[in-house]
Amino acid sequence: MASVGSVTRVLLGKNVLNGGRFVAASNTGLVKFYSAAPAYENIKTEVVGAKKNVGVIQLHRPKALNALCKPLFQELGQAVRAFDADDSIAAIVLTGNEKAFAAGADIKEMQNNTFSDNTKGGFLREWEDVSNCGKPIIAAVNGFALGGGCELAMLCDIIYAGEKAKFGQPEINIGTIPGAGGTQRLPRYVGKSKAMEIVLTGNFIDAHEAEKMGLVSRVFPVEKLLEETIKLAERIGAHSPLVVKMAKKAVNQAYETTLRSGLEFEKQVFYGTFATEDRKEGMTAFVEKRPPNFKNN
Numbered sequence: 001m002a003s004v005g006s007v008t009r010v011l012l013g014k015n016v017l018n019g020g021r022f023v024a025a026s027n028t029g030l031v032k033f034y035s036a037a038p039a040y041e042n043i044k045t046e047v048v049g050a051k052k053n054v055g056v057i058q059l060h061r062p063k064a065l066n067a068l069c070k071p072l073f074q075e076l077g078q079a080v081r082a083f084d085a086d087d088s089i090a091a092i093v094l095t096g097n098e099k100a101f102a103a104g105a106d107i108k109e110m111q112n113n114t115f116s117d118n119t120k121g122g123f124l125r126e127w128e129d130v131s132n133c134g135k136p137i138i139a140a141v142n143g144f145a146l147g148g149g150c151e152l153a154m155l156c157d158i159i160y161a162g163e164k165a166k167f168g169q170p171e172i173n174i175g176t177i178p179g180a181g182g183t184q185r186l187p188r189y190v191g192k193s194k195a196m197e198i199v200l201t202g203n204f205i206d207a208h209e210a211e212k213m214g215l216v217s218r219v220f221p222v223e224k225l226l227e228e229t230i231k232l233a234e235r236i237g238a239h240s241p242l243v244v245k246m247a248k249k250a251v252n253q254a255y256e257t258t259l260r261s262g263l264e265f266e267k268q269v270f271y272g273t274f275a276t277e278d279r280k281e282g283m284t285a286f287v288e289k290r291p292p293n294f295k296n297n
C-alpha cells in the first residue's frame with residue numbers, strides 16, 4: 001500500500017476531491033503536518049485533503065507487523081483525542097502498511113501476563129479511546145488485520161479494505177480468545193454462525209469475503225485504498241461536523257440497545273438537529289437551491 005507520505009505526494013501533484021467535486025490542488029498548503037502532535041514512535045500522523053480537514057493516523061511498527069503494544073495504543077489514543085478535539089478536522093483515517101494493518105495485540109508483551117496483572121492493570125483499557133471518539137474514524141486496511149487488529153478495525157465506523165487484506169480472530173491458536181470486542185462486535189456485523197466459525201477456527205478471511213459478510217464496506221486495489229479512504233473522509237467532511245457527530249452517535253446506538261429504545265434515541269437526536277443552526281442552514285440552502293454553508297453550530 002502507498003504510505004501516507006506517498007499518497008500525500010499523489011494528492012499534492014494531482015486533483016483532489018473537494019465537496020464531492022474534483023478540483024485542481026494547489027501545490028502549496030495542501031498538507032499540514034500536525035504541529036501540535038508530539039514525536040510519536042509507533043504511529044505517524046498527518047493532516048491531508050483539499051480543506052486540510054482529514055487526520056490520518058498510520059500505525060508504524062512495521063518490523064512487528066504493527067502488533068498493538070501498550071505504547072502504540074497510548075500514542076494512538078493521544079492522536080485520536082487530539083484530532084477529535086481539533087475543530088479543523090472533520091474525520092480520521094486509520095491505516096497501517098501494505099503488509100499489515102495490525103497483526104493483533106502484542107503477543108510478546110503479554111506472554112507472561114497473569115490474570116491478576118490484567119485485572120489490576122486494566123489490560124487493553126487504552127483501546128477505549130478509539131471507540132470514544134466523537135468524529136468518524138475510517139479504517140483503511142491493507143494486509144493482515146488479525147486478532148486485536150481486526151478488533152481495532154471494528155472499533156472504527158467504516159472499514160475500507162485493499163484487495164489483499166486478510167481478517168481473522170486467531171487468538172484460539174495461541175490459547176486465548178479475542179479480548180477487545182471480537183466475540184461481541186463480529187457477530188453483530190456478520191451474524192453468529194460466521195463469527196463463531198472465525199473465532200473457533202482462527203481461519204483468515206479475505207477482503208472480498210469480508211465485504212460479502214458486511215464487515216467491510218468496499219474493497220479497492222491495494223495502491224488505491226488510502227486515496228479512496230481519504231476521499232471518503234473528505235466527502236463526510238463536506239457536511240456539518242456537528243450533525244455528522246449526531247448521526248454517528250445514533251447509528252452506534254443500534255449496537256447498544258433494543259429496537260424500541262434505539263428508535264426513541266434516534267427520534268430525540270433527530271429532534272435535536274432542529275436545535276442546530278446547521279439543520280436550518282441545510283434546509284434553507286435546499287429550498288434556495290444553493291450549496292449549504294455549515295458552521296458546526
Ligand code: CAA
Binds near residue numbers: 067182
Ligand atoms: N505480536 C507480537 N509480534 C508479532 C505479532 C503479534 N501479534 N505478529 C507478528 N509479530 C512479529 C513476529 O514475531 C515477527 O517478529 P520477529 O521478526 O522478531 O520474529 C514479525 O512480526 C514478523 O512476523 P512473521 O515472521 O510471523 O511474519 P509472517 O509473514 O511469517 O506471518 C502472520 C504473518 C501470519 C500475521 C504471523 O505473524 C502471525 O500469526 N501473527 C500473530 C497473529 C495473532 O495471533 N494475532 C492475535 C494476537 S492476540 C490478540 O490480538 C488478543 C486480543 O484480542 C486483543
